[in-house]
Amino acid sequence: MMILEVERLSVSFGGVRAVDDVNISVEAGQVFSIIGPNGSGKTTLFNLLSGVYTPDHGVIRFAGETVTDLEPDRLARRGLSRTFQNLQIFSRMSVLENVMVGHHRHEDTGILADLVHWPSVRRQNAATRELALAALARVGLADEARLASTSLSYGALKRLEIARALASDPKLLLLDEPAAGCNPIETQEIDRVIRSLIKDGITVMLVEHDMRLVMNISDRVHVLARGRTLAEGTPEEVRSNAAVVEAYLGDHGSKEATRAFG
Amino acid sequence: MAELLQFISSGLTVGAIYALVALGFTLIYKASDIINFAQGEFVMLGGMTTVFVAMAGVPLPLAALIAVVATTATGLALHRFAIEPARGASPVVLIMITIGASIFLRGVAQIVFDRRFHSLPPLLGADPIQLGGAAILPQSLVVLASATAIVTLLWLFVDRTLLGKAVIATAANRLAARLIGVDTRRVVALSFGISAAIGAVAGILITPIALTSYDAGTLLALKGFAAAMLGGIGSAAGAVVGGVLIGLMEAFAAGYVSSNYKDAVAFLIILVVLISIPQGLFGRAKVERV
Amino acid sequence: MVSLVQTRLMPAIVIAALIVVLPAFFPSAYYYRIGVLVFIFALAVVGLNLLMGFAGQVSLGHAGFLGIGAYSVAIGPVHFGVPSWLCLFGGAALSGVVAFIVGRPILKLKGHYLAVATLGLGLLLAIVLTNEARWTGGPDGMSVPRLVLFGWSARGATTWYWIAGATFIVAFVLALNLMDSPTGRALRAIHDSEIAARVLGIDVARKKVAIFVISAMYASVAGSFLALFNGYVTPDAAGFLRSIELVAMVVLGGMGSIVGSLVGAVVLVVLPQALTVFHDYEQVLLGLIVMVFMIFLRRGIVPSLAAAFAGRRK
Ligand SMILES: Nc1ncnc2c1ncn2[C@@H]1O[C@H](COP(=O)(O)OP(=O)(O)O)[C@@H](O)[C@H]1O
Ligand SMILES: [Mg+2]
Numbered sequence: 120m121m122i123l124e125v126e127r128l129s130v131s132f133g134g135v136r137a138v139d140d141v142n143i144s145v146e147a148g149q150v151f152s153i154i155g156p157n158g159s160g161k162t163t164l165f166n167l168l169s170g171v172y173t174p175d176h177g178v179i180r181f182a183g184e185t186v187t188d189l190e191p192d193r194l195a196r197r198g199l200s201r202t203f204q205n206l207q208i209f210s211r212m213s214v215l216e217n218v219m220v221g222h223h224r225h226e227d228t229g230i231l232a233d234l235v236h237w238p239s240v241r242r243q244n245a246a247t248r249e250l251a252l253a254a255l256a257r258v259g260l261a262d263e264a265r266l267a268s269t270s271l272s273y274g275a276l277k278r279l280e281i282a283r284a285l286a287s288d289p290k291l292l293l294l295d296e297p298a299a300g301c302n303p304i305e306t307q308e309i310d311r312v313i314r315s316l317i318k319d320g321i322t323v324m325l326v327e328h329d330m331r332l333v334m335n336i337s338d339r340v341h342v343l344a345r346g347r348t349l350a351e352g353t354p355e356e357v358r359s360n361a362a363v364v365e366a367y368l369g370d371h372g373s374k375e376a377t378r379a380f381g
Numbered sequence: 382m383a384e385l386l387q388f389i390s391s392g393l394t395v396g397a398i399y400a401l402v403a404l405g406f407t408l409i410y411k412a413s414d415i416i417n418f419a420q421g422e423f424v425m426l427g428g429m430t431t432v433f434v435a436m437a438g439v440p441l442p443l444a445a446l447i448a449v450v451a452t453t454a455t456g457l458a459l460h461r462f463a464i465e466p467a468r469g470a471s472p473v474v475l476i477m478i479t480i481g482a483s484i485f486l487r488g489v490a491q492i493v494f495d496r497r498f499h500s501l502p503p504l505l506g507a508d509p510i511q512l513g514g515a516a517i518l519p520q521s522l523v524v525l526a527s528a529t530a531i532v533t534l535l536w537l538f539v540d541r542t543l544l545g546k547a548v549i550a551t552a553a554n555r556l557a558a559r560l561i562g563v564d565t566r567r568v569v570a571l572s573f574g575i576s577a578a579i580g581a582v583a584g585i586l587i588t589p590i591a592l593t594s595y596d597a598g599t600l601l602a603l604k605g606f607a608a609a610m611l612g613g614i615g616s617a618a619g620a621v622v623g624g625v626l627i628g629l630m631e632a633f634a635a636g637y638v639s640s641n642y643k644d645a646v647a648f649l650i651i652l653v654v655l656i657s658i659p660q661g662l663f664g665r666a667k668v669e670r671v
Numbered sequence: 672m673v674s675l676v677q678t679r680l681m682p683a684i685v686i687a688a689l690i691v692v693l694p695a696f697f698p699s700a701y702y703y704r705i706g707v708l709v710f711i712f713a714l715a716v717v718g719l720n721l722l723m724g725f726a727g728q729v730s731l732g733h734a735g736f737l738g739i740g741a742y743s744v745a746i747g748p749v750h751f752g753v754p755s756w757l758c759l760f761g762g763a764a765l766s767g768v769v770a771f772i773v774g775r776p777i778l779k780l781k782g783h784y785l786a787v788a789t790l791g792l793g794l795l796l797a798i799v800l801t802n803e804a805r806w807t808g809g810p811d812g813m814s815v816p817r818l819v820l821f822g823w824s825a826r827g828a829t830t831w832y833w834i835a836g837a838t839f840i841v842a843f844v845l846a847l848n849l850m851d852s853p854t855g856r857a858l859r860a861i862h863d864s865e866i867a868a869r870v871l872g873i874d875v876a877r878k879k880v881a882i883f884v885i886s887a888m889y890a891s892v893a894g895s896f897l898a899l900f901n902g903y904v905t906p907d908a909a910g911f912l913r914s915i916e917l918v919a920m921v922v923l924g925g926m927g928s929i930v931g932s933l934v935g936a937v938v939l940v941v942l943p944q945a946l947t948v949f950h951d952y953e954q955v956l957l958g959l960i961v962m963v964f965m966i967f968l969r970r971g972i973v974p975s976l977a978a979a980f981a982g983r984r985k
Contacts, residue, residue, distance in 0.1 A: 212863065230885075236852065483958070491951060652791045660784075
């Protein structure tokens with residue numbers, strides 16, 4: 120079953136075609152990665168998929184239904200969640216509270232009940248807290264639950280965003296460069312987390328520059344360059360695609376290519 | 382027809398003053414992201430100082446000059462002693478500081494001057510000029526001509542001088558400006574000085590028509606702020622257009638609806654504009670980047 | 672569970688105890704009067720703090736709702752013979768409805784645009800109150816009949832001390848409750864990152880309107896109390912300076928600190944009273960004090976103090 124289908128998706132910003140006529144189909148339960156040089160439109164694609172930007176053209180279908188112009192919160196309530204390349208942490212809240220917000224779409228107390236702290240609110244708070252702690256444990260942050268979110272390291276914040284997204288119990292999870300700025304051990308940890316998600320039946324879309332991680336974990340890899348599709352296939356197919364190697368070598372020097380393929 | 386002309390002339394006159402106040406807001410905002418609610422007090426200080434220095438026997442032109450210098454000094458002092466020490470504070474805190482400054486300046490004016498209304502003699506006499514059946518005050522022409530001159534001078538300054546270019550650079554990107562050697566602190570100080578001077582001139586120009594008193598600044602600041610927002614904050618052209626528009630709307634509202642509701646009409650239209658064009662008339666729509 | 676409630680409501684319990692004990696030290700009825708004013712303003716400020724400090728949405732026109740509440744208990748009884756207590760609730764409902772209607776379009780605006788829109792809203796309400804003299808008495812205002820409950824008339828600072836104090840405590844507890852609830856977490860999330868809140872399924876527009884309505888109702892009740900206590904009301908109740916005063920109390924006490932709201936109200940109610948002895952220098956000193964506080968305690972009194980204590984304990 121295809122959980123996500125994207126047809127001819129395009130958006131431009133003042134003449135820059137950030138995403139240009141892109142087609143994607145993501146099979147449920149797989150890891151689907153998007154790679155490409157910086158500025159090739161990966162984050163913009165995620166913004167379109169999660170409803171943060173509205174496309175100029177094209178159709179997005181999620182779990183069989185057309186969701187092209189849906190607001191982000193409506194999409195989230197249908198089971199799509201994401202993390203951000205540039206962290207969007209709730210910085211005035213504790214680590215635990217950040218994750219508790221993730222569970223919001225399942226919380227069902229009215230504002231009047233919230234005001235008087237009805238017993239249902241107490242039960243809901245306790246349930247949400249349990250769930251959030253479990254999500255934190257999954258990403259290895261259980262011990263940090265009580266800390267202020269601002270006291271975490273960059274790598275830990277990346278995992279905090281994953282835990283927060285997990286607390287919303289998504290069907291499809293978009294991870295935008297989860298391993299950027301992480302040390303090898305933290306990257307290993309993220310690899311482990313993604314595998315555990317797949318085991319739970321969550322579909323993962325991954326934007327990532329760490330090619331070891333991408334090539335290890337992905338079922339399919341989609342390559343973007345200047346907003347357009349350059350190639351798509353299994354990791355092996357993409358790795359041996361001449362156009363892909365060229366794009367990395369041609370546009371961005373040997374460093375990124377070495378990191379990608381060497 | 383005569384009526385229409387009358388409304389347009391009074392609308393343009395007040396509008397020109399609002400435009401100058403809005404320009405003051407814009408200038409400081411451009412340089413520092415601060416909304417300076419003491420802007421109205423600069424206007425008040427310009428008018429009141431001129432009145433009292435002239436009363437002390439100083440010739441009017443000299444009194445006006447003294448008022449502009451004194452107000453400019455006040456603007457610089459505001460920056461040096463209240464804004465500069467609060468560098469890095471949140472926007473709400475900075476707004477509260479300028480509001481504190483506005484209360485403070487009002488209090489000082491109350492003590493140094495008095496609590497009565499004052500006027501100044503108009504520059505070109507008080508006899509109205511008859512034009513198409515409308516009676517136009519000569520001072521209106523003085524206001525319009527001076528406002529135009531100030532806007533032009535400001536434009537020349539920004540466009541033609543190195544210091545002006547430093548202001549533009551600071552407005553565009555503070556960090557980048559600092560990296561290429563612009564002293565952004567001086568630029569912010571300068572913006573406070575110029576805004577104060579412009580405010581003072583506006584105050585001197587309007588006093589012969591509208592009277593002034595120690596608390597005349599509050600409403601002017603609100604109108605000027607609204608004008609700046611109507612035009613799209615940070616756009617100098619927007620500030621001028623916004624000011625003139627509010628002046629005209631008020632004049633028409635006063636003429637055709639009721640003078641009691643002239644302020645209401647101005648703010649109602651601002652609400653409608655902001656709700657339908659959230660970035661103001663001249664502001665640019667922004668897609669939030671994540 | 673029990674201990675949880677205790678820690679959450681601890682500030683409320685302490686403050687309630689203070690409210691009860693303090694009168695023992697009041698040398699004169701004048702102090703009751705100050706107490707009443709503090710509670711009434713703190714009530715409005717707690718509501719505004721929910722909007723500004725928690726949800727991160729500034730309102731420079733909140734006195735407009737204060738005005739609706741104040742004039743409700745004036746116009747209702749005088750012109751329509753409706754009992755005051757009913758008008759108090761009616762005013763709160765009306766404020767809520769106004770906030771609900773204008774909230775959605777206005778709260779889409781951000782930063783300074785939101786500031787000027789709420790400013791405009793407040794001014795509009797104040798202008799209407801000033802000009803509809805037939806109903807409101809115009810700029811001179813109108814007198815407000817006493818609150819009568821079950822044949823008992825509430826008059827005098829002592830009586831109002833207990834009415835306003837008890838109401839404040841209730842409002843205080845409701846605010847603490849709200850913040851420790853799903854809605855409260857969602858609001859704080861909106862403050863920090865609207866985009867993240869949205870992709871987590873929070874209907875941001877709806878939450879903002881909800882808290883705008885609640886804070887408008889807080890202000891309205893405070894306005895009604897103020898009018899009933901003073902026995903008269905003028906359009907100043909709804910004016911720009913009142914709005915600014917409320918914002919100053921929020922920021923001074925500490926954005927996002929419910930206890931701070933009380934502290935902010937205490938400082939800005941007591942200070943001007945104390946400064947009246949300086950006559951002409953009152954405004955100068957007030958402006959100076961606001962500036963100095965904001966420059967040196969920019970996070971607000973309560974959060975700054977809390978941070979200082981936490982630092983020392985380490
Ligand atoms: N909100 C926006 N406004 C203007 N340009 C944008 C916006 N978002 C993305 N872009 C542009 O779209 C292009 C793709 O950016 P992005 O999607 O962030 O690339 P990637 O994530 O692959 O590094 C870039 O040229 C970027 O400047
Ligand atoms: Mg990116």
